[in-house]
Amino acid sequence: MAVEAIGSADASTNTARTEFQRVQLKLAEDLAAKAAEKVAAKDKAILTRSETDSLQQRQASGNTGADVGRIGSALDLVI
Incomplete structure (x- = not known):
């Protein structure tokens, strides 16, 4: 990791301290x-895996009526 000199070399000055805090806050926000x-x-x-598993279970059990019902309801909303 590169170290960059910022502000004054004297860490006791307010400018250097303020700039250091600004850099710390920016790093924390990025993280x-x-x-x-x-x-x-x-x-x-x-969520995707859960939805896929549910669909596979419904297809395996032959219970696809709920899916057809949902599609019909969605089409009713469009019409």
Whole structure:
């Protein structure tokens, strides 16, 4: 990881301290955004897998009437 010099070399100055805090906050925001993206991706994968499993179970049991009913209802809303 590269280290970048920011502000004054004297860490006791307010400017250097403020700039360091700004960089820390930016890094924390970036990490939080990346973590949120990972959580959303996992949630989407779980939801997709769950929906796929449910569809396969309905197809295997021959109970596709619910699917047809939902499609009909959706078409009624469009018409």
